[in-house]
Amino acid sequence: MQRVALLTSGGDAPGMNACIRAVVRKAVYHGLEVIGIKRGFNGFIEADMEPMNLSSVADIVQRGGTILRTARSDQFLTPEGRAKAYENTKRFGIQGLIVIGGDGSFRGARSFYLEHNLPVVGVPATIDNDIPGTNQTIGFDTAVNTAIEAINKIRDTATSHERAFIIEVMGRHSGFIALAAGLAGGAESILIPERPFSYDEICEKLLRGFRRGKLHSIIVVAEGASGGLEVGRKIKESTGIDTKVTILGHLQRGGSPSAADRILASRLGARAVELLMNGATKMMVGVSKGEIAAVNLDDALTQAKTIDVEMYHLANILSL
CATH class of the missing domain: 3.40.50.460 (Phosphofructokinase domain)
Incomplete structure (x- = not known):
């Protein structure tokens, strides 16, 4: 693994920039080159991407939104759109992809891997906190x-x-x-x-x-x-x-991410780089019992995350 790419997709979430920063700096620390893809999967298809370095992510840990921008891509939902994106991986020498986003983003990443065998790792970032396989998502x-x-x-x-x-x-x-x-x-x-x-x-x-x-x-x-x-x-x-x-x-x-989201984003982003370096191909990083864990994307996309029923009943009791 010598060159990795990353993108943010779907709805933005506070802490995405902290995650971008962690990915870039962790990769540079290990001698990897990093390509930033702008505007999500749309930018992947249109080759809207550029190299990133330490300076690219300076002074962003406290900022909301995402410096890479984000968008939804109907074209990436098609095999033809994903084929165009794959051509760009060859053009830019990309050997692994980190996708920061939610359920829809991960489905796109999984389809891309199954069709073109490019290693992908997902980082859960959505304010809804509805991704199975992790106790909490970036932005929640x-x-x-x-x-x-x-x-x-x-x-x-x-x-x-x-x-x-x-x-x-x-x-x-x-x-x-x-x-x-x-x-x-x-x-x-x-x-x-x-x-x-x-x-x-x-x-x-x-x-x-x-x-x-x-x-x-x-x-x-x-x-x-x-x-x-x-x-x-x-x-x-x-x-x-x-x-x-x-x-x-x-x-x-919107707004500056909380300390908890900045820490979570930093830990998950760094771990995503480690997974690619260690040969992971179709994984997601998450938090389980306070520890960073790796989950197969298939499991994350086929299970359902449920609310804490005891917490719901407690809220009713305390509101009497």
Whole structure:
């Protein structure tokens, strides 16, 4: 292994730059050359890539987003698109590929390996934290802290006006952000795609709280469970309580990554380089029981990551 390439793909996540930095500097430390591919798999197909060195990744560990940019590529979903990308690996002498991204990015990387036998290692980076084979993904901690900061500020105004506030967070197919932010933020109800919920129970809990003198109520909803506006409308119709809705949206993707995300990204990026150097071909790096682990991409893409049910029940108990 003499030359490796890396790209970021799919939705951006805080900590991607810290991971890029770790990959480049770990590779340079071991005498490898590094090619940075811009705009994800689109750049791979279009040969939008250039050499990277120590200076390329200076002063980026604290920055959100990704200096390599990211994009979704319909063309890479086709064998013809992946064949064009493979021609560029020969043109640039690329012997291994590191893909920083989420589920869709890993599926593309796996298909590319199966068709062209280029060693690939995936690094899980998504605020949704929905990748099997790792306890946590790059960007999740920062996104949760962004939601917590919003909840804290909204709680102040909710108390002042004696209202119920609904806060919609990201999570089309998973409720990891909503559950973590709801528990840490003391939400009265947490609505996630993985668990059924009853509007009657939500409304009764709200009314019970106001009857005993509570000055406000916070409900956190993952976008995949229901729209925040719809939740607010139904609660107001059923209870008469004045409701306000805040949709955090892409605010959760941005911002300087937390210390936890910077450390996680650095550890995973460095380990990805080591795996390629040691002959790995179709792997993903992750965290298991506090240790960096290597997982076969097949396993990561065929299993399902489930929420912590005990944590969900605890949040309900503490919100009585």
